Amino acid sequence: MSDQKNGPRHVxxxxxxxxxxxxxxxxxxxxGHHAGAQRVRDVVKACPDLGVEYLTIFAFSTENWKRTQTEVAGLMKLFRRYIQSExxxxxxxxVRxxxxxxxxxxxxxxSKMxxxxxxxxxxxxxxxxxxxxxxxGRDEIGRATKRLAKEVAAGRLSPDDVDETTLARFLDTCFLPDPDLVIRTSGEARISNFLLWQSAYAEYEFIDTLWPDFTPAVFAETVGRYGNRERRFGAVTA
Incomplete structure (x- = not known):
């Protein structure tokens, strides 16, 4: 079990x-996607004991539509099945x-489900x-700025009042705190257009484990390493 006091609140x-x-x-x-869905279930169950209050998972990206029709259709069926069964x-x-x-x-x-x-x-x-x-992430920011621009055009928001806090209110994640830790499995070291705005000061862990092998034990180990990091947010410690 990780040190909950120093652990990430949002993973x-x-x-x-x-x-x-x-x-x-x-x-x-x-x-593999069905095996991955089982891992989601396991990780969700592990979160409370690790002190994780918020878990955000990247299930399907705006770029994933480029995959084969068979895989996309299978994923959509899997999402429906997951909602129904879980x-x-x-x-x-x-869990909310x-x-x-x-x-x-x-x-x-x-969408209805x-x-x-x-x-x-x-x-x-x-x-x-x-x-x-x-x-x-880019799509989200684009949609957010469009909504913000409509508020300005309607006179409900002054351009002078627009800052990074204002924009954050129009993001899909307006109800979430920013992530403390972002984990990417499978050995790839890129963020793939995920939570671009929100992860500005997040800690990252790129691990070699493939997602279906990402057991609660591996999750706990990865979360535990977060407590050893010093987050300065651009400042310098004394």
Whole structure:
């Protein structure tokens, strides 16, 4: 167990490596995505004991539409199945679920299920689980600035009052604290357009473990290393 006092309050995960994990076993990529969904369940359960209050996971990016039609369709089916199978357990565990990203391209059925899960868990506060679905950091900032510009054009907001705090109120994550720790699995050392604005001062952990192998023990070890870091936010310690 990590030192909760010094541990991260908000952890964000780029869940990479599902496809490679499956291919290494001679299985289709969707087999890896199903294994990855099991890991989400395990990590969610592990958060409270590690002192993690907020968990944000990158489920599907705005760029993931470039994948094969078979994989995209399979992922959308997996998202629907996850919501359907996990809803009652998440409610009972005190997990509040919210989604970020642009829902316009998602099917009405999936969007409705997302709305229902958000409403069902809206009174929970043991863990705040945010799922980034059809999400991209640049897309989010673009949509936020458009909404902000409309407020200025309507005269409800003065241009002189616009600053970084104002813009943050228009982001998808306006209800979240900024992430303290961002974890990317699978050995890739890039942030892939994830929480670009919010992660300005986050600590990063790039680990070689593929997401389906990201057990609660590996998660605890990774979270535990956070307590050894000194966060100065641009300042210099005395």
């Amino acid at each position: 964000a995960c780029i869940m990479d490596g599902n496809g490679r994990w499956a291919q290494a076993r001679g299985r289709p990529r969707l087999f 809803a009652r357990e998440l409610l009972a565990a005190g 679920v919210r989604f970020i990203g642009d829902r316009v391209r998602l099917s009405p059925k999936l 997302m709305d229902e899960l958000e409403l069902l868990t809206s009174r929970n506060d043991k863990l705040h689980l945010t799922i980034a679905l059809n999400y991209g």
